[in-house]
Amino acid sequence: MQYLLSxxxxxxELATDEEMAAIDVFNSRLQTEGHWVFxxxxxxxDAATVVDNRGEQPVVTDGPFVETKEFLIxxxxxxxxxxxxxxxxxxxxxxxxxxxxxxxxxx
Amino acid sequence: xxxxAEAVTRAHREExxxxxxxxxxxxxxxxxxxxxxxxxxxxAVEHWPAEGVPxxxxxxxxxxxxxxxxDRIRRENKRDDKHKEAQAVYDDDPPExxxxxxxxxxxxxxxxxxxxxxxxxxxxLTLRMVGGLTVPEITRAFLVGESxxxxxxxxxxxxxxxARIPYRVPSAADLPARVSGVLAVLFLVFNEGYLAxxxxxxxxxxxxxxEAIRLTRLVRALLPDDGEVAGLLALMLLIEARRTxxxxxxxxxxxxxxxxxxxxxxxLIAEGHRLVRERLATGQPPGRYQVLAAINAVHTSARxxxxxxxxxxxxxxxxxxxxxxSPVVALNRAVAVAELDGPEVALATVDRLDAQLAGYHAYHVxxxxxxxxxxxxxxSRAAYDRAIALAGNTAEITYLTRRRDQLAPWHRPRxxxxxxxxxxxxxxxxx
Numbered sequence: 060m061q062y063l064l065s066x067x068x069x070x071x072e073l074a075t076d077e078e079m080a081a082i083d084v085f086n087s088r089l090q091t092e093g094h095w096v097f098x099x100x101x102x103x104x105d106a107a108t109v110v111d112n113r114g115e116q117p118v119v120t121d122g123p124f125v126e127t128k129e130f131l132i133x134x135x136x137x138x139x140x141x142x143x144x145x146x147x148x149x150x151x152x153x154x155x156x157x158x159x160x161x162x163x164x165x166x
Numbered sequence: 167x168x169x170x171a172e173a174v175t176r177a178h179r180e181e182x183x184x185x186x187x188x189x190x191x192x193x194x195x196x197x198x199x200x201x202x203x204x205x206x207x208x209x210a211v212e213h214w215p216a217e218g219v220p221x222x223x224x225x226x227x228x229x230x231x232x233x234x235x236x237d238r239i240r241r242e243n244k245r246d247d248k249h250k251e252a253q254a255v256y257d258d259d260p261p262e263x264x265x266x267x268x269x270x271x272x273x274x275x276x277x278x279x280x281x282x283x284x285x286x287x288x289x290x291l292t293l294r295m296v297g298g299l300t301v302p303e304i305t306r307a308f309l310v311g312e313s314x315x316x317x318x319x320x321x322x323x324x325x326x327x328x329a330r331i332p333y334r335v336p337s338a339a340d341l342p343a344r345v346s347g348v349l350a351v352l353f354l355v356f357n358e359g360y361l362a363x364x365x366x367x368x369x370x371x372x373x374x375x376x377e378a379i380r381l382t383r384l385v386r387a388l389l390p391d392d393g394e395v396a397g398l399l400a401l402m403l404l405i406e407a408r409r410t411x412x413x414x415x416x417x418x419x420x421x422x423x424x425x426x427x428x429x430x431x432x433x434l435i436a437e438g439h440r441l442v443r444e445r446l447a448t449g450q451p452p453g454r455y456q457v458l459a460a461i462n463a464v465h466t467s468a469r470x471x472x473x474x475x476x477x478x479x480x481x482x483x484x485x486x487x488x489x490x491x492s493p494v495v496a497l498n499r500a501v502a503v504a505e506l507d508g509p510e511v512a513l514a515t516v517d518r519l520d521a522q523l524a525g526y527h528a529y530h531v532x533x534x535x536x537x538x539x540x541x542x543x544x545x546s547r548a549a550y551d552r553a554i555a556l557a558g559n560t561a562e563i564t565y566l567t568r569r570r571d572q573l574a575p576w577h578r579p580r581x582x583x584x585x586x587x588x589x590x591x592x593x594x595x596x597x
Contacts, residue, residue: 060330141332142282143340164329 061096061165062145066133068158071103078157085155089137094148100133132158136165170215177223178207182298183384185227187270189235190333196277196323198235200295206231271296272388273333279348280331287322288351294319296384297377308358345389349398349455352382356402360409361559369413369561375406393445397456400441404462407434419565423471435466457486476505493522501532509539527556531566543573 074082089095104123111118123130135152139145145162153160185206189199206227220226278291289308293299305315325331336344359374382399389395411425442463445456452460461482468474483499497519504512513536516529523529534549550570557563 141330142280143332143336146282162329166328 060139060141062137062139062142063161063163063165064135064137064145064149064152065131065161065163066100066135066152066156066158067129067161068132069129071105071132074100074156078155081155081157085151088151089135089148094137094139094144096136096138098133098135101131103132104130129159168215170219173219173223174207174210174214177210177227178298179380181224181227182207183271183274183296184224185231186295186298187274188228189231190274190277191270192232193235193239194333196295196326198238199231202231202235202238203227205234209234269335271384272335275348275385275388276336276344277326277331277333279344279351280326281344281347282329282331283322283325285351285354287318288347289354290315290318291322292351292381293355293377297381299377303373345385345392346394346453348385349382349394352378352385353398353402353455355381356405360405361562369417369419369559370409372409375402375409378402379406393448393450394453394455396441396445397453397459400438400445400459401455401462403434403438403441404459404466407431407438407466413561417561417564418568419559419561421565422465427469430466438466439463452485454486454489457482457489461486474505476502480506493519494526494528497523497526497529497532504536504539509536512536513540525556527553527558530556534566534569538569538573546570547573 086095086098089098107123109120109122109124111120133156137145137148139148142162142164145164149160149162182203185203186196186199189202190196193199209230210223210227214220275292275296278295279288283291286308290304293304294301301316301319302312304319305312308315310318335341356375356378359371359376359378361369379399379402382395382402386392386395386399407430408422408425410431411427411429412420414420438459442456442459445452446460461479464475464478464482479502480499483495483502486495487499497516500512500515500519503515513533516533516536519529530549530553534546534553537543537546537549547570550566550573554563554566554570557566
């Protein structure tokens with residue numbers, strides 16, 4: 060079972076050196092314990108572009124797809140037996156990156 | 167009620183959770199388990215009058231429910247995954263032997279009270295899956311629309327499935343935190359019954375208090391060594407014992423000091439006291455529910471309100487403040503302090519809680535009472551008005567209105583202090 064751990068924030072400030080070090084520790088734990096699938100950090104919403112090609116012409120718009128105070132700034136995709144395992148890892152992840160983490164199962 | 171009808175009712179009360187739990191374990195799906203259990207009970211209603219009540223109703227119901235579930239899975243799986251079907255239907259693994267505790271129902275309870283579910287969803291799901299209440303019954307209990315309650319339960323079950331909330335007893339490390347979540351759900355059910363809110367409900371919903379006690383007894387049977395489980399059960403029993411004395415014939419709330427103590431349920435009080443003594447004898451530090459139970463034990467030990475050991479009550483509140491330094495606990499402590507050190511001392515404490523509790527009706531009730539005892543009628547009246555505006559329980563509103571209307575006009579001389587002024591310490595306090 061795979062879960063998406065989304066890192067949620069309201070600031071585009073990059074992770075501090077301390078946070079990066081903690082994230083590295085968490086990542087290697089995910090790898091050694093077999094939870095690791097993929098992870099990545101994202102540029103802020105200022106760098107987002109939305110493409111909509113559902114109509115006749117593709118429309119390209121500058122900016123994020125929704126206007127919210129909080130946004131996605133990075134994510135992990137993990138392998139976990141059940142939600143309790145995923146939540147326990149998210150608890151560690153949130154501590155490591157010092158931001159909120161949303162847990163959602165893949166279908 | 168006929169013997170058979172009674173047997174069905176009893177089986178529903180005693181076996182529902184076991185049937186749902188056994189089926190959830192076997193099929194891994196709460197929907198399948200719930201519907202099959204409901205079908206099995208409907209079949210019992212049909213068959214038992216003619217065929218007689220089976221010697222082991224629980225086993226009969228579980229077997230019937232398993233057959234119903236298999237039928238249903240076969241019907242629904244006609245078009246898709248044959249492999250899954252085969253697995254579910256031909257799973258003939260012998261059931262795991264039961265240990266000292268009945269794991270299945272405990273797993274069900276922990277699944278329904280999982281912290282990843284919203285509190286309202288936990289309440290509704292627990293009452294449905296563990297308590298066996300129907301959706302209309304739960305709807306009546308919590309005064310929301312039936313479709314909203316149905317959706318809440320459906321959504322919770324869908325999340326359990328999609329997010330894979332595990333069906334298991336939490337590990338030893340997680341157990342205390344998770345048990346406290348279960349107890350919070352049960353105490354909410356109890357409180358909703360004991361101080362029912364809403365203009366059209368009975369002021370006391372005995373169905374809910376009884377259900378909360380029944381489920382807490384079940385948890386205690388499953389976790390006999392947990393002190394807080396015993397504490398919550400004792401607390402509920404000692405509050406429930408006073409239920410009939412708590413509302414007058416005219417529908418007024420009767421505060422603790424005015425209650426007819428002869429009308430209290432002696433058997434429930436004895437059981438509650440026994441549990442409190444049992445916990446004291448362990449010598450382990452008590453948690454919040456155990457301290458609240460001990461406070462209620464002090465109150466129910468006094469044959470007359472004048473005999474109440476207030477210094478012990480205040481000492482127990484001191485202990486409670488250390489465990490739970492919330493403003494509501496501070497308020498309840500202040501109300502007890504008024505009995506020991508007088509209303510003036512208590513009012514000084516209560517007034518400091520204004521910023522945190524201004525929207526809480528019990529805060530204004532406590533203030534109104536203390537101001538009344540100090541002869542500050544005009545301020546007391548204003549506090550009663552605030553309390554009445556914020557209160558949701560019909561009996562309590564009637565009572566508060568009467569108290570307000572008994573106040574002397576503010577310009578009159580200060581009235582003599584009553585010997586036993588009423589106390590209304592709010593939800594976690596003593597009523």
